[in-house]
Each structure stands twice: as C-alpha cells, then as structure tokens.
Amino acid sequence: MKQLPDDYYQCLSNIQAADFVLVELTLYLDTHQDDIQAMEQFNQYAQYSKQLKQEFEAKYGPLLQYGNSYTDANWSWAKSPWPWQV
Amino acid sequence: MYKQHGESFTPMKTYQPFHSRFDPCRPIGKKYYSTPPHLYLGFQPPGLKQFPAQEALLRGTLWEFLYDYYENPYESKRRTTE
Numbered sequence: 001m002k003q004l005p006d007d008y009y010q011c012l013s014n015i016q017a018a019d020f021v022l023v024e025l026t027l028y029l030d031t032h033q034d035d036i037q038a039m040e041q042f043n044q045y046a047q048y049s050k051q052l053k054q055e056f057e058a059k060y061g062p063l064l065q066y067g068n069s070y071t072d073a074n075w076s077w078a079k080s081p082w083p084w085q086v
Numbered sequence: 087m088y089k090q091h092g093e094s095f096t097p098m099k100t101y102q103p104f105h106s107r108f109d110p111c112r113p114i115g116k117k118y119y120s121t122p123p124h125l126y127l128g129f130q131p132p133g134l135k136q137f138p139a140q141e142a143l144l145r146g147t148l149w150e151f152l153y154d155y156y157e158n159p160y161e162s163k164r165r166t167t168e
Contacts, residue, residue: 017139024148028130035132045139 004086011056012086018049090126090151097121097154122154 025042032038053063062069062077071077088095099121105113134149142148 013140013143017143020143021139021148024142028148032130032132037133 004081008060008086011052011059015049015052015056018045018052021045022049088123088126090123095121095123095126097123098159100159118159120154120156123152127151 022042022045025038025045029035029038029042053069057063057069057072061072065077088097097120098118100116100118103114103117130149134151136142136148137145137150137153145153147153
C-alpha cells in the first residue's frame with residue numbers, strides 16, 4: 001500500500017499551525033480592533049497560509065473542492081487517501 | 087510565570103468537603119478545581135508574548151500567559167494513597 005511521504009504530513013502540519021494562529025488572531029482582533037500590530041501579523045499569516053497551501057496543492061493535489069482549489073491534471077480529488085484516512 | 091498586576095496566582099486550587107461519620111465512602115479529602123490564567127487577566131492587553139506557530143498549535147493557545155497546563159491532581163494522590 002503506497003504510503004504518503006513525510007513531507008506531506010510536514011506541510012499539512014505547517015498549514016494547520018498557520019491556520020490556528022489565524023483563528024487565534026481573528027478571535028483576538030474581534031475584541032481589539034485597534035491593535036495594528038496584531039492586524040499586521042494577521043495579514044502576514046494569511047499570506048503565509050495561502051502560500052503554504054499553494055505549495056501543498058502543487059505537490060499533492062487539491063485541498064478543497066468546488067473551485068476553492070485548482071484541480072490537478074487528472075481530476076484526482078476523489079481518489080484516496082481521503083482526509084480522514086491520511 | 088503566573089504573575090498579573092504584580093500579584094501571583096495559582097492555576098489550581100483546593101477545598102475540603104465535609105465528610106460525615108455516616109458517609110459510607112472513603113473520605114476524598116481534598117478536592118481540586120482549576121483556575122486558569124484568563125480569570126486573572128481581565129481585558130487582554132495588546133502585545134502579549136506569543137508561542138511560535140507550531141508550539142501554539144500543540145499548546146492550544148497563541149499567548150503564553152493563557153496556557154494552562156493541566157495535570158490530574160488526583161492521579162498523583164491515587165498513586166500515594168493506594
């Protein structure tokens with residue numbers, strides 16, 4: 001059974017960490033709308049997260065569907081492994 | 087580590103429930119309850135120290151002050167009493 005490369009998990013973990021920071025900053029900024037420094041950090045991480053996802057999708061296929069991700073050449077979104085199998 | 091507005095605080099506190107002589111169960115002695123840091127913070131000031139992204143994910147919060155390490159106080163007690 002073909003196993004996934006370690007880099008697959010490493011990239012996913014980085015994406016997860018970046019997205020967690022974005023969640024925390026979103027919640028923080030909801031009550032601190034004047035914190036410019038936090039907003040700068042938020043935009044940095046938003047851009048960083050997009051970049052990480054682009055890198056991941058270039059290597060391993062789409063993360064999202066319905067146009068939220070570009071498809072790869074062989075429309076492989078329905079092929080395993082599924083997210084819960086990863 | 088646990089210091090806010092100059093005073094320090096503890097993340098875990100205890101109380102002693104009353105144990106009646108007719109209580110069939112073994113006295114539990116001390117009971118513990120958690121008092122996480124956010125109780126002592128009030129409105130979060132800007133510019134709090136943060137964890138790096140990966141560590142924040144593992145610890146469950148971006149801000150070091152709000153991290154609340156939980157260790158089951160009954161676990162260590164059970165090992166000693168039994």
